[in-house]
Amino acid sequence: MSSQTARVMDQEINKKAEIDLSKNFWYADWSFPILVALLSSGIFAGTHMYYVYKIGAFNDVAIVAMLEAGIQGAGYGAAAAFGASFLFARILEGSLVGILDIGGSLQTGIGIGVPALLLASGITAPLENFVLSLITGALLGVIVGYVIIGIRKFTVNQSNSTFGADIMMGAGNTSGRFLGPLIVISAASASIPIGIGSIIGAAIFYVWKKPVAGGAILGAMIFGAIFPISLE
Amino acid sequence: MEVLEIAIKSIIIGALVGVGVGAGAARMFHAPKVQGMGAFRTLGELNACAGDAASHFSFGLGFFFNAWASSVGAGAFTQDVDHRIIPNWAASVLMRKGKRPEDTLHNPKKMAIAGGIMGVIVVAFLNLTASAIPESLQAIAIKVLVPAANLLINPVMPVIFWLAALDAGKRSGFWGTIFGGAAHLIMGNAVPGVVLGILIGKGVDDSGWNRVTKTLITSVILLFVLSAFFRGFDVRLLESMYLNTPEWLKDLHKLIGLEVK
Numbered sequence: 001m002s003s004q005t006a007r008v009m010d011q012e013i014n015k016k017a018e019i020d021l022s023k024n025f026w027y028a029d030w031s032f033p034i035l036v037a038l039l040s041s042g043i044f045a046g047t048h049m050y051y052v053y054k055i056g057a058f059n060d061v062a063i064v065a066m067l068e069a070g071i072q073g074a075g076y077g078a079a080a081a082f083g084a085s086f087l088f089a090r091i092l093e094g095s096l097v098g099i100l101d102i103g104g105s106l107q108t109g110i111g112i113g114v115p116a117l118l119l120a121s122g123i124t125a126p127l128e129n130f131v132l133s134l135i136t137g138a139l140l141g142v143i144v145g146y147v148i149i150g151i152r153k154f155t156v157n158q159s160n161s162t163f164g165a166d167i168m169m170g171a172g173n174t175s176g177r178f179l180g181p182l183i184v185i186s187a188a189s190a191s192i193p194i195g196i197g198s199i200i201g202a203a204i205f206y207v208w209k210k211p212v213a214g215g216a217i218l219g220a221m222i223f224g225a226i227f228p229i230s231l232e
Numbered sequence: 233m234e235v236l237e238i239a240i241k242s243i244i245i246g247a248l249v250g251v252g253v254g255a256g257a258a259r260m261f262h263a264p265k266v267q268g269m270g271a272f273r274t275l276g277e278l279n280a281c282a283g284d285a286a287s288h289f290s291f292g293l294g295f296f297f298n299a300w301a302s303s304v305g306a307g308a309f310t311q312d313v314d315h316r317i318i319p320n321w322a323a324s325v326l327m328r329k330g331k332r333p334e335d336t337l338h339n340p341k342k343m344a345i346a347g348g349i350m351g352v353i354v355v356a357f358l359n360l361t362a363s364a365i366p367e368s369l370q371a372i373a374i375k376v377l378v379p380a381a382n383l384l385i386n387p388v389m390p391v392i393f394w395l396a397a398l399d400a401g402k403r404s405g406f407w408g409t410i411f412g413g414a415a416h417l418i419m420g421n422a423v424p425g426v427v428l429g430i431l432i433g434k435g436v437d438d439s440g441w442n443r444v445t446k447t448l449i450t451s452v453i454l455l456f457v458l459s460a461f462f463r464g465f466d467v468r469l470l471e472s473m474y475l476n477t478p479e480w481l482k483d484l485h486k487l488i489g490l491e492v493k
Contacts, residue, residue, distance in 0.1 A: 039252025
């Protein structure tokens with residue numbers, strides 16, 4: 001399916017769904033804080049897992065390392081400031097474009113920034129106790145969710161402008177199309193057999209009218225299993 | 233005993249996260265009318281797999297090996313568990329019999345259920361498997377997928393969003409360029425700035441400089457000033473212009489908790 005027809009279909013669906021969007025739990029604004037609360041409660045509890053068992057933090061190694069530095073006694077400033085500024089930026093952006101970036105807001109902001117702030121103030125209970133960590137995360141999520149819905153009420157919902165969201169959705173879709181070729185290119189840079197594998201996979205998937213990205217990865221993995229490369 | 237404890241906690245965490253991620257991802261397809269959560273890149277990647285179950289699965293699988301290695305090595309899941317693995321695998325489960333994405337991937341209820349199940353499996357698996365993963369597969373994830381994803385995030389996505397802003401009219405192009413450039417300087421990636429530039433440009437195009445758009449541009453500028461400060465951009469700027477950083481500025485940074493050299 002070409003991206004053009006996909007976009008047209010999306011618009012059709014949006015039109016159809018618009019009528020009952022505000023009434024249906026799964027689409028309504030009022031249910032958004034609940035969904036954020038679920039996710040953020042799980043992410044905060046993930047940080048609890050990391051604090052207690054050293055596993056299961058929902059973030060990249062580099063960012064978790066900032067929190068770990070604090071736990072080891074090097075100060076929580078970096079993790080707290082990093083997390084807080086991300087949370088702030090993503091809440092504003094998320095409410096206006098209609099997509100909250102969970103990486104910056106919840107995983108880094110609530111999962112790393114808030115724990116760092118708490119630990120810096122000597123509050124350890126929400127991180128030591130599993131149930132308390134779930135409750136803390138959920139409360140924070142509800143707050144974030146309501147702030148976003150609140151900002152939306154005063155901006156997007158008050159004017160007839162969509163603030164160019166269609167342009168951004170279009171750009172988001174276009175960037176996705178780059179992924180297939182990019183995977184083939186980086187596979188070809190990794191090693192010759194892996195590159196050949198990903199080319200074959202991509203070509204087969206293209207002929208089958210399937211997304212090129214999927215075939216490129218599968219081809220790279222199959223050839224990589226036969227002709228392994230080292231991480232050096 | 234500890235294993236059981238970890239297993240139970242993982243199941244609870246996985247279910248919570250999975251339901252949130254699944255529903256949030258499906259709601260993204262109805263943005264901006266409906267508030268979604270996920271990420272622009274997640275949306276793009278989900279679309280890149282074009283509703284094909286095998287592609288969704290293999291895309292998630294590639295990142296799964298990376299997440300697995302990172303969990304085993306450093307206890308960090310990577311952000312990909314929420315951004316890529318759960319949404320793509322949930323989509324692939326829902327689409328297995330060749331169902332249309334409109335009835336599956338775009339439906340928050342179905343995605344919440346599938347995401348919840350996937351979340352339980354993925355989180356429990358990652359937390360419970362201490363044994364190392366096959367090294368060749370880990371190497372491919374790191375050597376192939378990570379560079380491709382990094383290229384996508386920078387410079388491919390900034391350029392595409394930027395060009396979209398330039399094509400969308402004078403105001404979007406102007407503000408997109410200003411905020412995009414500033415965002416790359418301050419945050420290291422232009423996409424958030426370009427997005428905010430399009431917001432302002434299109435907002436003004438559609439409804440003029442009213443209360444909403446004025447509030448918007450004020451908060452965007454405030455956002456840039458604050459994140460510049462929190463990331464020590466002010467000090468770096470002074471340093472790269474060969475100026476001395478005043479003591480009061482250093483003290484202010486120290487007060488907030490971020491040490492600057």
